[in-house]
Amino acid sequence: MSRLVVIGGVAAGMSAAAKAKRTNPDLEVVAYERTHFVSYGACGLPYFVAGEVPRVEDLVARTPEQFKKQGILALPRHEVVEVDYPNRTLTVRALDEGRTFTDRFDHLVVATGARPVVPDLPGVGLAGVFTLRVPEDGVAVREWAARARRAAIVGAGYVGLEMAEAFRRLGLAVTLIEAEDRVMPMADPEVSDQLAEALAKNGVEVATGTRVTALLGEERVAAVETTAGRVEAELVLISVGIRPNADLAKSFGVALGPTGAIRVDEQQRTNLEDVYAAGDVAESRHLLTNEPYWLPLGDVANKHGRTAGTVIGGGRAAFKGVLGTAITKVFDRTVAMTGLTEQAARKRGLEVGTAAIRSRDRAHYMPGGHPLFVKLVYQAASGRLLGAQIVGHGNDALRIDAVAALIHKGATVEDLRALDLAYAPPFSPVWDPLLVAANQAK
């Protein structure tokens, strides 16, 4: 019987396992996962820490018992430590039992995810210094936060911003430290500025252009030493980025791409026959630049996994790529983006036009409306849409999906201007903010 082994049983891995089994029920499927949980929503960890999600188990989509009913063996606390590719075997350590055993595979999916970058700072090993990546991290941070008064967050990307909100919800004083000159530096400055306002309004101290030089304390962290002075904190969260967990794959000959993640084709195949990669450890293709792009997000991981699983099961599937669409909530603001920012486009030497407008998310006379900011980025010569950024409130920023759809189809600002979008007073001004932006674009 043909045997599929999945290394890493979270989003991509379990998607691959489930889809492969559904596509070919004769397949033997086993998934090894290092942590205590399989099939969990890591993106939900900030909401677990904040207490919005009561139990860490709530993040789990399907348990090993549920996978078992589907004929899939999902084993948490099992770490694959070595792969002997020529012999199609691997060495697995059962972490709770301390024993090591060998397994064999016909198909292998590498879905080992990513790990947080931890800068080599003095004091980084002190108790109370955390990263947030796996459920165990979430549990530890939540426990620690319950006894802390002041939190410092190093890095103001998605996780840093979400965690600023989480810690404020828990009543902690929060200082957000960012080396770049603004929060969410992957967005354009107008977006960063609006987020900075939201952070200030919600009592988050923001220190941009500030580098951490050391973490201070005896055993437990007590303060962060920065280029702009000392920040007292009993809890420090480091969220300066993540890197693909590609070492194991590399060790048995899997080729990485220029991003440092595993290079795959549209079927998620690696350079090695019968070996697939999916999720945060694998690259995608950027649909605008046609270059390898690393977008370690949960929805992309699921698509990778589904594609690999379909192909392994004998079906047809292709994952074409990504636009970098993303959304996040920062207190009462929602930030969404797709495609290229202005700064990213200019960095690539593209001649771009932009249109940035401030509108509302409902008719002027409807109570309860919110400001809605839209920025479009497009090729100056052709008007071809390259990207959009929205700062809104709640689901009103889901408008980003309409722009993503247009970019997918190579559409122009002119196309956007001609869109027949949904209008009613509770949902939009009579001119949808996307159309206002498109009308402003030259």
Add this chain to the structure above:
Amino acid sequence: MSRLVVIGGVAAGMSAAAKAKRTNPDLEVVAYERTHFVSYGACGLPYFVAGEVPRVEDLVARTPEQFKKQGILALPRHEVVEVDYPNRTLTVRALDEGRTFTDRFDHLVVATGARPVVPDLPGVGLAGVFTLRVPEDGVAVREWAARARRAAIVGAGYVGLEMAEAFRRLGLAVTLIEAEDRVMPMADPEVSDQLAEALAKNGVEVATGTRVTALLGEERVAAVETTAGRVEAELVLISVGIRPNADLAKSFGVALGPTGAIRVDEQQRTNLEDVYAAGDVAESRHLLTNEPYWLPLGDVANKHGRTAGTVIGGGRAAFKGVLGTAITKVFDRTVAMTGLTEQAARKRGLEVGTAAIRSRDRAHYMPGGHPLFVKLVYQAASGRLLGAQIVGHGNDALRIDAVAALIHKGATVEDLRALDLAYAPPFSPVWDPLLVAANQAK
């Protein structure tokens, strides 16, 4: 000096006036409006009746004084009663002064809107029987509702559904009477069923497959006689549809299209030189069927007006057409649609596939989520997207815009499946409901 006269100073008319003046500041611009208000948001009337919008004046986007500063003369309570096209003159009645005068034009925009259909029923002239179209209607309905206990609504389309919610908010007992076998019969049955649930949950009596035979009462309405019995009501709202106000235009030779609205080209020109039509009185082209289509909505009216104004001012503009995108709120449910429903597509003899799914509007573990229903309609052979319907909550149904964008670009279900949509736990399950539907489509 070149003179533009606009007949009807609401959405389309005032958009045309304002855009023409901006495009060519030398233009003389005058707009005649029959009601007491220019430039008002008629779509907001249900929210005014409900009390969510405090004053009817709040619906006004710009007052005559504001237009005056822009160099535009906007005259409410002025009705154009005759147009002498060969001589480029028109007769205007100043309703508050009782006098009639003559004006001249070089360019004419007919933006006379639409009027409610009032069936020829016994008792239809009784006090307490209303339609809802202009601000004066809203004021009258709100006043009457304050002294009524029971309302009957005849017609369960957009206005009927919105008014059911408005009357319930005001504490009235509400019976919604619909001749077709379900509410919102322009949607597919799955959508109607979900709305019927929402109506029932919110205490609205729904009588479908029921025709009104008479309105009963002495002077004031007291009850509605129907094929299913008698409904007691001190207030009756008739919302069985609207018709274009095309009589004036027809009287001086403007050609109508097959929909009964004025036929226009992409520059909103009618068959008569120098005469344009815009808004609810004018047709659009349906982008999927390429046939004339009448979509009397505020956002379309604004686009018509802007296009006509640009062209009259000497600029370039084209209004390409509509997809029938629409959205409405019915209590805590939002209904959105674009393109063709299954029933509309089948009526046209198209071989269609459909995919209908029930998902959620956020990750399973996030509190406060709501069900989200998506139905896709596509050409069976090619997979080309024809339409979508969403029943959701709040802005989560704005996802319809992404489907509208795809349909605009002639995209297929396969394209939708490949979309990189915005995902984060507060905004979507890891598989966006649109993708779930696309994955289910064959």
